[in-house]
Structures are given as structure tokens and as C-alpha cells.
Amino acid sequence: MPFETAHPLRQRAEAILAQRSGPNRRIEASTLRLNHELQVHQIELEMQDEALRQTQADIDDARQRAATAAELAGVADRAKEAFLSTMTHELRTPLHQVLGALDLARWQSTNAEQIKWLDRCSAAAKTLQRLIDDVLDLTQLKANRLSLDRAEFTLDLMLQGVLDTLRPRAAAKSIGLDLEVSTQLSQQPLIGDSARLSQVLYNLASNAIKFSSEGRVTVRVTSIEETDLSVLMRFDIIDTGIGISADDCKRLFRDFEQLDSSSTRAFGGSGIGLAIARYLVLMMGGKISVDSTPGRGSTFWFAVRLDKGPAPAAT
Ligand SMILES: Nc1ncnc2c1ncn2[C@@H]1O[C@H](COP(=O)(O)OP(=O)(O)OP(=O)(O)O)[C@@H](O)[C@H]1O
Ligand SMILES: [Mg+2]
Incomplete structure (x- = not known):
């Protein structure tokens, strides 16, 4: 019986019984009242039960929709990775041919004029090659498809290789480049994996x-433990460049993140370099971070533990 109907009926029954006299009537009246209260509680319980059932159904529904959305996102991610991976592979082959032909x-x-133009073409093709390699690396890192090599090496050759590649760029801006x-x-x-390092x-x-217009860039490598x-070693890359605000530091290391993403930005690039660095350092079981002061410069650093190789045989 619905609550609204039960309530006036009970009142009427109680009123009729109250007009009669005698102890039996009083017992009947209180039994009736208790019965009625029981019914009311029963109805309230049923209503709460129904509300609970509805909430549970809503939760199940939301869970189902979240699972479907996650599944769709996974499918879209895999399709995007497969597309990027195929495209970058397909772009690499003709680009290698272009670079080879330009070299020849x-x-x-x-002819000096021709050489000037050919050098410009080569530089542009190499920038494109680097971008394609970066996109492929990022795709493979995100899909967990990149594995690290384990080969013997020493830091001196690796460090000199990196610095030698960068020296012309630093010299062109009159920026010092030091190794400590x-x-x-x-x-x-x-x-x-010295290549990934x-x-x-x-x-x-x-x-x-x-991101520096003057001063020095120092690459410092120290053994922490x-x-x-x-050996647990730390690499500090210290610059005297534009620096980064504390808020912007939080945004760094994300895929395709550039602090100045406007079309009029002064610096080239695609915002992949730091993301790749972060994925690689994490794969090596290390940590990467930055300390920076706007206008004063930044220190990007990472720490990794590397196994020691066998000592070279005495000659
Ligand atoms: N040493 C630095 N000083 C100031 N800002 C920096 C420095 N290093 C990185 N940033 C900021 O972080 C952003 C992301 O760097 P990242 O290396 O990922 O991309 P990019 O250099 O713009 O392009 P890419 O490396 O893909 O060629 C940069 O665009 C820049 O805004
Ligand atoms: Mg970069």
C-alpha cells in the first residue's frame, strides 16, 4: 500500500477504535498503529532499496562506458603508432637517397654557387632526417618497442663525439662549450647503450x-656513487641562456611540448627532444630533471647507474 494512502486510513481506523471503549480496543488500536508503522518502514526500505539498485545500475553503466572509451583510445593509439611507424620508415628510404645524391x-x-646551394639542401635534408628519426624513436619508445643495447664503452669517446658534433653550432653563436x-x-x-646515452x-x-645567446655551455659528468x-653517474648540462620559469618547468618533458608554441617563435624544433630524453633515461632506470632561473640559465641533469665493464688487459 502506498505511504500516502496508508497514512489517512490509519488515522481513520484509530479514530473509530478510539470512540469505542474497553482494554481490548486499546490493544487493537496500538496493534494497528504498530502494524501501520511497520508498513511505513517497509515502504521506506523498499524505496531506499530501489534507489540503491538505480545507483548501482548507474555505476555499472559508467564503468562499462569507461571501459569502452579506454578500449577505443587503445585502438586509436595503436593505429596512430602503426601509421607513424610505417610513414617514418617509408620517408627514410627516399631521404637517404636524396642525401646520397646531394653528397655525390x-x-x-x-662551381662555388652550386656548392653553396647543395650545402643548403644537404643541411635541410639532414634536419628532416633528424625529425623523422625523432618521431620514429618517440613512437617506438611510447609503444615500448625500443630496447637498449648492452655493449662495452668508455665515456671519453661518447662525450667527445657529442661535443664535436655541437662545436660548430656553439662557435657560430660565440658560445663556449666545455667538458668537465x-x-x-x-x-x-x-x-x-652508449648511442642512446x-x-x-x-x-x-x-x-x-x-636557448642561449651568449656565455657558456658546460657538460659536467660526476660519479655520485x-x-x-x-657507477651511479650524474650528467649536468649547464647553460647561461634564457632560463625557464618554475611553472614552465612543470610542463617540460611532455611529448611535443614547446614553451613558446606561437608561429612567430624564435627557435626552431618540434618539441620532441626532451620527451625522448626522458623516456630513454627512464628506460635506463635513471632520473632526469631541470633547475632553472629565468634570464640566468638552466641546468638540465640526469643520473643513471651503469654496470662496470672488465678492466682492460695490461699490455
Ligand atoms: N636549455 C633550455 N633553456 C630554455 N628553454 C629550454 C631549454 N631546453 C628546452 N627548453 C624549452 O623546452 C622546450 C622543449 O624542448 P625540446 O628539446 O623537447 O624541443 P625543441 O628543442 O623545441 O625541439 P626539438 O628538440 O624537437 O628539435 C623548448 O621548446 C624550450 O621551450
Ligand atoms: Mg630540443
Whole structure:
């Protein structure tokens, strides 16, 4: 019986019984009242039960929709990765041919004007090649499809390689480029992926030069902790460039993130370098971060632990 109908009926029944006299009537009246209250509670319980059932149904529905959305997002992500991976592979082959042909033409040409144009073409093609490689790396890193090499190497060759590549760029802006590392650390045989380590260093050091207009860029490598089997080392890339505000520091290291994303921005690039550096350092089990003061400069740093290689045999 619905609550609204039950209530006036009970009142009428109680009124009729109250007109009669005798103890039995009083017992009947209170039994009737208790019965009625029980019914009311029963109805309230049923209503609460129904509301609970409805809430549970809503929760199940939301869960189902979230699962479907996650599944669709996963499918879209995989399709995007497959597309990017295929496209970058397809772009690489003709680009290699273009670079090869430009090199040949460059070395066969004796005309100074032609050489100038061929050099410009080569530089542009190399920038494009780097971008394609970066996009492919990022896609593979995000899809967990990139694995790290484990080979023996020493820091000295790796560090010199990175610095030599960057020296012309620093010199063109009259920016000093220094390396600070102890001989002991730089000649310590290590085991790891030196190519990926140098990629991280290159990305950070090339940023340091790009976002500085004067001063120096210092690459400092220090050993934080050493055991018989491994060395925990820290790489600091210190610049005297434009610096980054505390708020902007939080946005760094995300895919395609550039602090100045306007079309009129002064610096080239696609916002991939730091994201790749972060993925690689995390894959190596390390940590990457930045300390910066706007207008004064930044120190990007990362720390990784590398296994020691066998000591070179005495000659
Ligand atoms: N040393 C630095 N000083 C000041 N800002 C920096 C520095 N390094 C990075 N940034 C900021 O972080 C952004 C992201 O850097 P990231 O290396 O990922 O991209 P990019 O250099 O713009 O392009 P890409 O590396 O893909 O060629 C940069 O656009 C810049 O705004
Ligand atoms: Mg960069």
C-alpha cells in the first residue's frame, strides 16, 4: 500500500477504535498503529532499496562506458603508432637517397654557387632526417618497442663525439662549450647503450646552445656513487641562456611540448627532444630533471647507474 494512502486510513481506523471503549480496543488500536508503522518502514526500505539498485545500475553503466572509451583510445593509439611507424620508415628510404645524391653532386661540383646551394639542401635534408628519426624513436619508445643495447664503452669517446658534433653550432653563436669529467671516470670501462646515452646528452646540450645567446655551455659528468660492479653517474648540462620559469618547468618533458608554441617563435624544433630524453633515461632506470632561473640559465641533469665493464688487459 502506498505511504500516502496508508497514512489517512490509519488515522481513520484509530479514530473509530478510539470512540469505542474497553482494554481490548486499546490493544487493537496500538496493534494497528504498530502494524501501520511497520508498513511505513517497509515502504521506506523498499524505496531506499530501489534507489540503491538505480545507483548501482548507474555505476555499472559508467564503468562499462569507461571501459569502452579506454578500449577505443587503445585502438586509436595503436593505429596512430602503426601509421607513424610505417610513414617514418617509408620517408627514410627516399631521404637517404636524396642525401646520397646531394653528397655525390657536392663532391663532383666545382662551381662555388652550386656548392653553396647543395650545402643548403644537404643541411635541410639532414634536419628532416633528424625529425623523422625523432618521431620514429618517440613512437617506438611510447609503444615500448625500443630496447637498449648492452655493449662495452668508455665515456671519453661518447662525450667527445657529442661535443664535436655541437662545436660548430656553439662557435657560430660565440658560445663556449666545455667538458668537465675526471680522467678516471671518462676511461672507466662501462656496459650500456652508449648511442642512446649520447642521444640524451645531445638533445640536452643542443637545447642549451639553442636557448642561449651568449656565455657558456658546460657538460659536467660526476660519479655520485661507485661500487665494485657499477657507477651511479650524474650528467649536468649547464647553460647561461634564457632560463625557464618554475611553472614552465612543470610542463617540460611532455611529448611535443614547446614553451613558446606561437608561429612567430624564435627557435626552431618540434618539441620532441626532451620527451625522448626522458623516456630513454627512464628506460635506463635513471632520473632526469631541470633547475632553472629565468634570464640566468638552466641546468638540465640526469643520473643513471651503469654496470662496470672488465678492466682492460695490461699490455
Ligand atoms: N636549455 C633550455 N633553456 C630554455 N628553454 C629550454 C631549454 N631546453 C628546452 N627548453 C624549452 O623546452 C622546450 C622543449 O624542448 P625540446 O628539446 O623537447 O624541443 P625543441 O628543442 O623545441 O625541439 P626539438 O628538440 O624537437 O628539435 C623548448 O621548446 C624550450 O621551450
Ligand atoms: Mg630540443
